[in-house]
Amino acid sequence: MQASRARLFKEYKEVQREKSADPDIQLICDDSNIFKWTALIKGPSETPYEGGVFQLAFAIPEQYPLLPPQVRFLTKIFHPNVHFKTGEICLDILKNAWSPAWTFQSVCRAIIALMAHPEPDSPLNCDSGNLLRSGDIRGYQSMARMYTRLAAMPKKG
């Protein structure tokens, strides 16, 4: 507990110091709980998520960094590797491929990369995975773009 708290404070200071370094990622620590963070990530360009801002929730276990943070999407997203209802993310570095070398910033970067390169072979969203596996790229992109517009873009007017 003490070691994880100390590391989190260091990461927090690093995030504060490098606030403008990465315009695609914004990390926010809970006011009263260092073990709860949220992040806002921009949808990568040239993907159906472009123009969207997606919110992630980080729940950090006491054994962090020996165990990975639990990250899930709070914003609805149509993506084969993200559970549509729960926002759970199927990403190896958040599970068996975790290492203490990862930071919240680099985890967000990996999630952005996952958005740009979905893996339909291990889907959490079967509809999305099936579209891609059957070769219906247009259908997948159309659905993903629609949900991005619905859930990840600020309402106009």
Next chain:
Amino acid sequence: MDSPVPATLARAPARPQARAGEEACADTRQDAPAEAEPPPRRPAAFYSSVFAQIEEIGWKQLVSATGDGVSCLTFRVVDEPGRMHLLEITLPMGYPESPPSISADVPYLPKIHWSKNSRLKDVICQFQAHLKILQEFWNTMDEIDKVLWIVDPTKPSYAMSHRRIALGDDCYILLQVDARKPNSLPECRFLGTDGKLDQLIINWRKNRKKWDTKKKFHENLAAVLDFALPSPPSVGDKAKDDEQADCGICYAKHLPVDDELGAHSGCATDYMCENPSCSRAFHSVCLRDWLRSITTTRQSFDVLFGNCPYCSDPVAVKITGH
């Protein structure tokens, strides 16, 4: 970028037309429900008054507001040399007749002059004047930290007025600087092996009357002890690297001082990845904990074999202690 105002602030009723100096209206309390002693409530004018005063100070300086919405306000105050301070102002239930209380990371707090017509901006101004008075103290501490070999605290807060200074040969002097008169003779205690310390203690008792408040602190200290005080350790790249390396797992230079860690308590990083491109430093305790937490680690007698968390090259750590 300023941190956003927390959501709790939104609960407070706010009138967009709130004006400074607005007359407090009578509390038109509705029929109270039949409850035993409901908690005291602020009149509605309290919130509009506080909002107007925050606007007066500037919302950018407001860091957080907690309590029943706005009863505990934290402001960012920057002093003239650019040090950033957090001033916490707590508004009691009897405010504004009762004065607010303040809290900050300073060696001592100013006495706040308050009347019921005073405004929060007055508190900020008095705190800024207090920071000006403290500049001499902080300048003295900064110079001590720069010139002398400070072993504790490694990262002093603005409130700390003590320093443990290494004199070499495992001898130390623990100083307590008077924050109100930082150039005056400090309180001091000597720590370490008796043989070397005896002469220093004799010198201190004999020479302390020679302390000159017009001279620099470290010059006075060297003169009174009649001793060449060592500089902060910064010689040699290897020593510098060893001193400054953070553990790649816990991100700290030193492990916490903890009985559970036994001989490793408070120690620096003691393992380095052998890959020249990596050379990441670790506490062996942290690396051992990491290797134990994954399934791919192999063990042979009292050695754990695994891969560096950063570059995946082989690493090996002895299992010691429990």
